[in-house]
Amino acid sequence: MPPRVVLVTGVSRYLGARLAGVLAADPSIERVVGVDTVPPRPEQKPLLGRTEFVRADIRNPLIAKVIAQAEVDTVVHMNVIATPLGAGGRTAMKEINVIGTMQLLAACQKAPSMQKLVVKSTTAVYGSSPRDPALFTEDVEPRSLPKSGYAKDAVEVEGYVRGFGRRRPDVTLSLLRFTNFIGPSIETPLTRYFGLPVVPTVFGFDPRIQLCHEDDGIEALARAVREEHPGIFNVGGRGVLLLSQAIRRLGRPSLPVPSPAVSLVARAFRSAGLVDFSPEQMRYLEHGRVADVSRLQAEFGWGPRSTSDAFGDFVAQVARRRVLTPAHAAAAEQKVLDLVGRRKATAATGSGG
Numbered sequence: 001m002p003p004r005v006v007l008v009t010g011v012s013r014y015l016g017a018r019l020a021g022v023l024a025a026d027p028s029i030e031r032v033v034g035v036d037t038v039p040p041r042p043e044q045k046p047l048l049g050r051t052e053f054v055r056a057d058i059r060n061p062l063i064a065k066v067i068a069q070a071e072v073d074t075v076v077h078m079n080v081i082a083t084p085l086g087a088g089g090r091t092a093m094k095e096i097n098v099i100g101t102m103q104l105l106a107a108c109q110k111a112p113s114m115q116k117l118v119v120k121s122t123t124a125v126y127g128s129s130p131r132d133p134a135l136f137t138e139d140v141e142p143r144s145l146p147k148s149g150y151a152k153d154a155v156e157v158e159g160y161v162r163g164f165g166r167r168r169p170d171v172t173l174s175l176l177r178f179t180n181f182i183g184p185s186i187e188t189p190l191t192r193y194f195g196l197p198v199v200p201t202v203f204g205f206d207p208r209i210q211l212c213h214e215d216d217g218i219e220a221l222a223r224a225v226r227e228e229h230p231g232i233f234n235v236g237g238r239g240v241l242l243l244s245q246a247i248r249r250l251g252r253p254s255l256p257v258p259s260p261a262v263s264l265v266a267r268a269f270r271s272a273g274l275v276d277f278s279p280e281q282m283r284y285l286e287h288g289r290v291a292d293v294s295r296l297q298a299e300f301g302w303g304p305r306s307t308s309d310a311f312g313d314f315v316a317q318v319a320r321r322r323v324l325t326p327a328h329a330a331a332a333e334q335k336v337l338d339l340v341g342r343r344k345a346t347a348a349t350g351s352g353g
Helices: 014-024 042-048 063-070 090-110 149-167 189-194 214-226 243-250 259-271 279-287 294-300 307-318 326-352
Strands: 005-009 031-036 052-055 074-077 116-122 172-178 180-182 199-202 211-213 231-235 254-257
Touching (some): 014 031, 014 042, 031 063, 063 090, 074 090, 074 214, 090 149, 116 149, 116 214, 149 279, 180 307, 189 307, 199 243, 199 279, 211 214, 214 231, 214 294, 243 307, 254 259, 259 279
Parallel strands (some): 005 031, 005 074, 031 052, 074 116, 116 172, 172 231, 180 211, 199 254
């Protein structure tokens, strides 16, 4: 049965706003309700179309009242945050991601009108390690489960979602695991990383990266809403790029950093507000991660554009937008020099003693 009333969480973020707008433009959908803790920014409002915004926190049980009063039949959960800076710290991030998901699912479980749940997840649940398979299929267990950050939250979220599926087998459940997003407009830790004036890499590593164009991500989510696609699906472009190839296509110089100094550089960029590097993202820049998307293509009868084409669209726009200001770049450079200088001084003192 096609959706009648759709609720989208995280609607004040870029992907949530875009998806809500696409669904609102579909005349077969009667209502689109967007919820978030903060209202959409002025530049986002044109994206939303006829979406009805409700200021609500999914961590609060009152979200059940929103779902019941609107007689929501389809929920799209987009409110899993990838970076602590975007959430106000790691504690707040975990509360939004895990506690928020638990409350949302509890509300969905009680709603008799519920017919479909679509969840935006991530291939980060597979982790990144030197023992990974060449391709992660949806059924492969990771060799090393993520131990912190966004990836760990996503693993917990998926666990609660599967529990909901067992309690409400009458609800169609679609869980989409996306590779890293990229495109001309979206901003993520990876796009900010590629926007650095000098791109740091881990010395001795050249990982394979797989990307999903922002437009294709929205298309996959919209198809999961409009059509019946129960199950778990990896979503990403065909093929891969080596990190070194991506940096060359951008025309950026790279700076290989020895593994012991990687955490120092990451801390410098994070404190300067340039890139919110997390430990799992650093492992990704060492070992990479590639997912098999054949199940998506077979089930949806469609697939995202290739990783190379998605990255090409990003490269075409990168020169037209300033990702970093000169002041930010200078601040980061100075912090790196200070940290490395202190590390050398400490090492010299230790060897002299």
